[in-house]
Amino acid sequence: xxxxxxxxxxxxxxxxxxxxxxxxxxxxxxxxxxxxxxxxxxxxxxxxxxxxxxxxxxxxxxxxxxxxxxxxxxxxxxxxxxxxxxxxxxxxxxxxxxxxxxxxxxxxxxxxxxxxxxxxxxxxxxxxxxxxxxxxxxxxxxxxxxxxxxxxxxxxxxxxxxxxxxxxxxxxxxxxxxxxxxxxxxxxxxxxxxxxxxxxxxxxxxxxxxxxxxxxxxxxxxxxxxxxxxxxxxxxxxxxxxxxxxxxxxxxxxxxxxxxxxxxxxxxxxxxxxxxxxxxxxxxxxxxxxxxxxxxxxxxxxxxxxxxxxxxxxxxxxxxxxxxxxxxxxxxxxxxxxxxxxxxxxxxxxxxxxxxxxxxxxxxxxxxxxxxxxxxxxxxxxxxxxxxxxxxxxxxxxxxxxxxxxxxxxxxxxxxxxxxxxxxxxxxxxxxxxxxxxxxxxxxxxxxxxxxxxxxxxxxxxxxxxxxxxxxxxxxxxxxxxxxxxxxxxxxxxxxxxxxxxxxxxxxxxxxxxxxxxxxxxxxxxxxxxxxxxxxxxxxxxxxxxxxxxxxxxxxxxxx
Numbered sequence: 001x002x003x004x005x006x007x008x009x010x011x012x013x014x015x016x017x018x019x020x021x022x023x024x025x026x027x028x029x030x031x032x033x034x035x036x037x038x039x040x041x042x043x044x045x046x047x048x049x050x051x052x053x054x055x056x057x058x059x060x061x062x063x064x065x066x067x068x069x070x071x072x073x074x075x076x077x078x079x080x081x082x083x084x085x086x087x088x089x090x091x092x093x094x095x096x097x098x099x100x101x102x103x104x105x106x107x108x109x110x111x112x113x114x115x116x117x118x119x120x121x122x123x124x125x126x127x128x129x130x131x132x133x134x135x136x137x138x139x140x141x142x143x144x145x146x147x148x149x150x151x152x153x154x155x156x157x158x159x160x161x162x163x164x165x166x167x168x169x170x171x172x173x174x175x176x177x178x179x180x181x182x183x184x185x186x187x188x189x190x191x192x193x194x195x196x197x198x199x200x201x202x203x204x205x206x207x208x209x210x211x212x213x214x215x216x217x218x219x220x221x222x223x224x225x226x227x228x229x230x231x232x233x234x235x236x237x238x239x240x241x242x243x244x245x246x247x248x249x250x251x252x253x254x255x256x257x258x259x260x261x262x263x264x265x266x267x268x269x270x271x272x273x274x275x276x277x278x279x280x281x282x283x284x285x286x287x288x289x290x291x292x293x294x295x296x297x298x299x300x301x302x303x304x305x306x307x308x309x310x311x312x313x314x315x316x317x318x319x320x321x322x323x324x325x326x327x328x329x330x331x332x333x334x335x336x337x338x339x340x341x342x343x344x345x346x347x348x349x350x351x352x353x354x355x356x357x358x359x360x361x362x363x364x365x366x367x368x369x370x371x372x373x374x375x376x377x378x379x380x381x382x383x384x385x386x387x388x389x390x391x392x393x394x395x396x397x398x399x400x401x402x403x404x405x406x407x408x409x410x411x412x413x414x415x416x417x418x419x420x421x422x423x424x425x426x427x428x429x430x431x432x433x434x435x436x437x438x439x440x441x442x443x444x445x446x447x448x449x450x451x452x453x454x455x456x457x458x459x460x461x462x463x464x465x466x467x468x469x470x471x472x473x474x475x476x477x478x479x480x481x482x483x484x485x486x487x488x489x490x491x492x493x494x495x496x497x498x499x500x501x502x503x504x505x506x507x508x509x510x511x512x513x514x515x516x517x518x519x520x521x522x523x524x525x526x527x528x529x530x531x532x533x534x535x536x537x538x539x540x541x542x543x544x545x546x547x548x549x550x551x552x553x554x555x556x557x558x559x560x
Contacts, residue, residue: 004046037064202248299360313334320390321362336355352383372530426466507542
């Protein structure tokens with residue numbers, strides 16, 4: 001049984017003043033931080049046998065002290081300045097009750113003040129000395145005190161501060177005795193805990209064929225706008241979690257940032273011509289295309305300083321990559337409750353919080369299709385990794401993966417499953433079986449397999465994921481997978497309970513299907529290529545045909 005800690009040392013940011021340019025701990029985050037402090041104290045079983053040691057400032061210190069008092073803990077306040085001066089500098093906030101709470105806290109705590117003459121009102125080093133004293137006091141109470149930190153991982157505004165406190169405590173990695181709470185406001189974070197059914201959107205990889213996906217998304221967005229009577233609605237207003245692989249990752253990130261489909265579509269109409277420019281012949285041994293222009297376009301579209309955990313995201317985001325160094329899928333999410341997104345990662349000697357990874361680099365890694373673009377190097381903490389296209393994993397169609405990311409406790413969200421609880425909309429980039437009529441065994445050799453395996457693998461994995469999703473969820477939309485399985489519309493999952501409601505929109509790029517759409521025979525092969533830049537208008541026409549299947553009123557019923 002877990003015993004109560006003898007001491008909990010507390011440090012953290014003060015609640016922001018109205019004139020602070022870059023928010024660090026805005027008043028709107030007080031409720032969330034207070035809940036997370038309670039969660040930490042409950043997990044540690046803080047009680048009468050615990051002493052909470054803090055500095056007394058508004059925000060982290062007072063919230064933790066009040067949480068300790070509610071549990072019967074002893075409170076020790078080590079002030080950096082005499083009480084009146086400390087209240088003026090580190091507590092008072094016009095229009096708030098922090099000063100009243102501070103005075104009440106002093107009445108119910110053991111208070112330590114600097115010796116007379118040690119801390120003048122303008123003595124900035126007083127806060128660094130207070131950190132020293134806090135650590136000393138906690139160390140006298142327990143050989144290994146617990147620590148609660150409300151911290152965004154950055155340095156403070158002057159001497160002292162939480163970074164200085166962390167260094168003095170000596171933590172060099174996350175552990176059970178330390179909890180870090182990041183007070184950074186993120187627009188999408190409320191969606192992690194909001195009640196009600198959740199809507200998920202997942203977008204396949206497929207190179208320039210992403211323009212096909214965009215036609216389906218444009219129709220979906222337009223129908224949602226009409227249904228809600230809101231001409232400004234964007235898909236991140238409707239979907240709580242958007243994920244994608246390769247070209248789907250580009251689109252997913254843009255949508256999660258709140259961009260309308262039309263803006264993304266306009267970008268794609270010029271993107272292909274800019275990035276699919278062949279290298280000079282000797283350099284094609286590395287890749288057909290340079291990566292520099294793609295990197296420039298991604299940084300220009302998303303912004304050079306944008307990170308995976310950027311506060312401006314309006315919905316949750318999943319990007320699928322393949323880590324070639326470890327030969328493993330890397331699904332990177334901006335969920336703040338995910339293990340490698342925890343603020344505890346700031347405690348590592350070289351912080352490795354995934355939320356701080358550059359978004360354009362992450363997306364570039366997901367789009368590094370072998371043969372087409374060179375791999376992407378990315379440093380994560382103390383390690384350098386090489387990433388290639390997420391389509392090299394089984395999750396080019398990431399619908400099942402996104403379901404797992406949303407529901408399993410290992411990924412932090414734990415959203416409830418059920419056909420009335422979760423909607424998954426999966427949009428493909430078109431596919432066709434690589435048929436070879438009359439193929440003789442002796443012709444299916446090394447060169448044949450080398451040329452065909454990537455496409456065969458990606459299509460097989462995508463169809464496999466689609467099949468599993470249709471088996472576990474109630475499918476409301478989707479073409480026939482094959483003549484034996486069919487489309488499995490409105491069927492019940494094994495065990496009698498559907499885990500989600502599922503929609504699959506994709507184009508059949510097989511010869512006969514394209515012939516029905518009126519695509520000239522000379523152009524049909526081009527439509528299946530990842531770099532079919534010259535076929536964009538035809539791909540858009542195929543996408544509009546698929547978009548004709550979208551029926552928001554019928555397919556999305558119960559999820560508005």
